Amino acid sequence: MALTVSVTVERWPVAGYFIISRGAKSHVDVVRCEVSDGFHTGTAEGTPIYYEGESAEECAKNIMQFSASYPELDHATLLQNMPRGAARNALDCALWDLECRQQNKSLAELSGLPEPAPLISAFTISLGQPEIMEAQARQAAFNGQKLLKLKLSGQDDHERVAAVHRGAPAARLIVDANESWNDLDIAAEAARLAQYSVELIEQPVSAGRDHLLGGVRSPVPLCADESCHTSADIERIAPFYDAVNIKLDKAGGLTEAIAMAQAAQAMNMKIMVGCMLSTSLGIRPAFALAQLAHWVDLDGPLLLAKDRDDAFQFEFGRIFPRERAS
Incomplete structure (x- = not known):
């Protein structure tokens, strides 16, 4: 038809x-x-x-x-x-x-994914001066956020992470280097950040330069983002990374994202499910896939001035499933 x-x-x-x-x-x-x-x-x-x-x-x-x-x-x-x-x-x-x-049928029933349950989602702290990031982290912790994701630049990263840790000492931390550590000692940088409860480092090197991670013994797991787009990339990046960030926009849909998750699991890689800036409509299928994830970063709607009327519910650092509209 x-x-x-x-x-x-x-x-x-x-x-x-x-x-x-x-x-x-x-x-x-x-x-x-x-x-x-x-x-x-x-x-x-x-x-x-x-x-x-x-x-x-x-x-x-x-x-x-x-x-x-x-x-x-x-x-x-x-x-x-x-x-x-x-x-x-x-x-x-x-x-x-x-x-x-x-x-x-629900998306879980149709796709074979687990039934949706509330998940802890990261909340993003934008790149800025350490004191500004510290204030943002303090406010996020006050609002109940339990997992913070920091945007880094390759310069003054240690100071920024230390500041966020001061602002939210009980929070779990993920850092996103955004391909900015090409010229740095990755293991040494990771060791410096490990003391601040950092539990994952996203994309430390530029896509296409993953070989720079060969032989690196990082005390913090490394996660591929820009280096991995579809399931066909998993086997290639697996020797260099411990985890992969699956984004539906990057993969080109839920169908390919599910294939990515299955390929990652087959290679004993951990899964993160992330998103671009989006409304709740954009993260609805990603939330279904996120039931398989070790880390969830679906705060796109929280970063907007407003969301759609049928928005997901975010409370105390968790994202709650919403009923499918009739």
């Missing part, structure tokens, strides 16, 4: 500024995709991966062009014929949502 596809571009303001080593963002543009069989409609959202050159307008164009070429859409057709990225993610997840509604 041919399906009808529609897509819109939406702009959502960020609460303040979201700052990482690549720059600051005051808003995020997302693509909202709807797929209908005439009786039921599936809806999903994708956030363009800006550091890979994607834009919301281009993603929307790609979705409409692809759906016109392949009107009888299914997951296999997407994986075989559409490049990974936010456009494929929005279309793939909209198909999953449509199938849930057609069969009156």
Whole structure:
């Protein structure tokens, strides 16, 4: 049966500024995709991966062009014929949502993933001066956040982590180096941060330079992000990393993200499930996958000035499942 596809571009303001080593963002543009069989409609959202050159307008164009070429859409057709990225993610997840509604089943039932339960999710502390990050961490801890994710830059990282630890001494910490440690002694940097309850280091080196981690004995597990996009990358990066951060926009949908998780498990790698800046619609399928994860970073909606009406509930550092709309 041919399906009808529609897509819109939406702009959502960020609460303040979201700052990482690549720059600051005051808003995020997302693509909202709807797929209908005439009786039921599936809806999903994708956030363009800006550091890979994607834009919301281009993603929307790609979705409409692809759906016109392949009107009888299914997951296999997407994986075989559409490049990974936010456009494929929005279309793939909209198909999953449509199938849930057609069969009156939950996403867990349909995908074989565990039934959803509340999860501790990281809360991101943007890159800034140590004293500013310390104040943000103190406020986050006051608000009940139990797991903080720090954005680092490769300069003054020790001072920033120490400051966050002072602000939230009881919090668990993840640090995201954002590919900035190429010229540093990785093991030595990790050892300095281990004393501050840091339990995971994301992407210490640039994608494509993973060989720099060969032979490194880090006291803190290393996690691939930009170095790993799909399940085909898992075997290649496994010798250098202990974990992989799976993001649906990066993988190009829930279908490929599940394959990534299975491939990681087969290689005895731990799983982190993350997200781009997004609304609750964007993290709905990621929350289903996050039931398999050791670390969860689905705070995208919390970083926005407002969320959708049917938002996830965030309380005391946890994200709670929401009922699928009828």
